[in-house]
Amino acid sequence: MPHTVHHLDVALQGGGAHGAFTWGVLDCLLEQKNIRIGAVSGASAGALNAAVLASGLAIGGPEEAGRRLWAFWKALNRSGRDAGPLIPMAEAFPFAFEAMSEWWTAMFKDISLPTSPELGRPAQDILRRLIDEFVDFGAIRSKDAPLVFVSATNARTGGAHIFRNADLSTDALLASACLPLLFPPIRINGADYWDGGYSANPPIIPLVQDSANDDLLLVTINPITRDTTPHSPAGIANRITELGFNQTLIKELRGLDLMQKAVLHLRPTNGLLGSLQRLRIHEIHDQPLLAGMEPESKLLPVWRMLITLQCAGRRSAREWLRKKGRQLGKASTVDLTDRYGPS
Numbered sequence: 001m002p003h004t005v006h007h008l009d010v011a012l013q014g015g016g017a018h019g020a021f022t023w024g025v026l027d028c029l030l031e032q033k034n035i036r037i038g039a040v041s042g043a044s045a046g047a048l049n050a051a052v053l054a055s056g057l058a059i060g061g062p063e064e065a066g067r068r069l070w071a072f073w074k075a076l077n078r079s080g081r082d083a084g085p086l087i088p089m090a091e092a093f094p095f096a097f098e099a100m101s102e103w104w105t106a107m108f109k110d111i112s113l114p115t116s117p118e119l120g121r122p123a124q125d126i127l128r129r130l131i132d133e134f135v136d137f138g139a140i141r142s143k144d145a146p147l148v149f150v151s152a153t154n155a156r157t158g159g160a161h162i163f164r165n166a167d168l169s170t171d172a173l174l175a176s177a178c179l180p181l182l183f184p185p186i187r188i189n190g191a192d193y194w195d196g197g198y199s200a201n202p203p204i205i206p207l208v209q210d211s212a213n214d215d216l217l218l219v220t221i222n223p224i225t226r227d228t229t230p231h232s233p234a235g236i237a238n239r240i241t242e243l244g245f246n247q248t249l250i251k252e253l254r255g256l257d258l259m260q261k262a263v264l265h266l267r268p269t270n271g272l273l274g275s276l277q278r279l280r281i282h283e284i285h286d287q288p289l290l291a292g293m294e295p296e297s298k299l300l301p302v303w304r305m306l307i308t309l310q311c312a313g314r315r316s317a318r319e320w321l322r323k324k325g326r327q328l329g330k331a332s333t334v335d336l337t338d339r340y341g342p343s
Helices: 016-030 045-083 086-092 094-108 117-134 170-176 205-210 233-263 271-278 287-291 295-299 303-327 336-340
Strands: 006-012 035-043 147-154 160-164 186-188 191-195 215-219 280-284
Touching: 006 016, 006 045, 016 035, 016 045, 016 215, 016 287, 016 295, 016 303, 035 045, 035 205, 045 117, 045 147, 045 170, 045 303, 117 170, 147 170, 147 205, 170 186, 170 191, 205 233, 205 271, 233 271, 233 295, 233 336, 280 303
Parallel strands: 006 035, 006 215, 035 147, 215 280
Antiparallel strands: 147 160, 147 191, 186 191
16 A cells, blocks of 8 residues: 655754754655655755755755765865865864864954954855755756745845745855855845844745645754853854854744644634644754754864764654654644743
């Protein structure tokens, strides 16, 4: 007897090189014969994963999408190694990785000398070449592609701009991944954009509004809580950024939770209210693993770390499928009030 095919939307949070965890989750989902990804949203690294995924699905289905994701992350590591000595040193001496992260902090994060985001332009150019190699925007605009929603933050207004299939571009993806202290802003149609994590990390409401699917899977990689309070300038700056990126998601999910509870008992209807009534929400994450990683490692795509995260993502996805996969098409598997409600 054939399996029921579940059409699933995925929302992918940003987090630099830690986005390799999301790569692992997607890799596992693509192997499932009873799951089809119908729409995808993302910010920053989540946006890059989303675009590579959508390209592969449009061109050759799940197998091609899995191949492209692997090739993209391998090329990202290779480009990092070619750009300077830090990543080759970390790969040659893997047990010194934590010490190297501390050295990175001491050298580049805690100094008081003024720096310019313009210094990040060479790294931005490397990412531009990778996007041009692995993302086929023509395929993303085709009828075979899933819906795609990528967020970037308007540097002047602070508002979220959501790029969709028709207007998605290399610049849009660069904008979504543009940390303002590290990289110069990306100008699109006269507006300057910074990282999408500041305004929609990842976009949720566009998926609810525009997708016909009722199951939405959130893949999160930024820890909500930490065991200790940072005291160094670098640690404080990293945690402030992390809190800011998390707050956009928390606020959006709290609002979604309130709206859904308000309409659940109404007579079934169409439009946005109907989408909210039918919406089933799921989440895959590994809080203990990602909370234990040095924040600086988000900027160092060391292959050993990328593969560790990819394997963790695959493992988390398999575990979620084993425990909760049967609820697809039936019920939510995450309680938003418990997970994201006020503490």
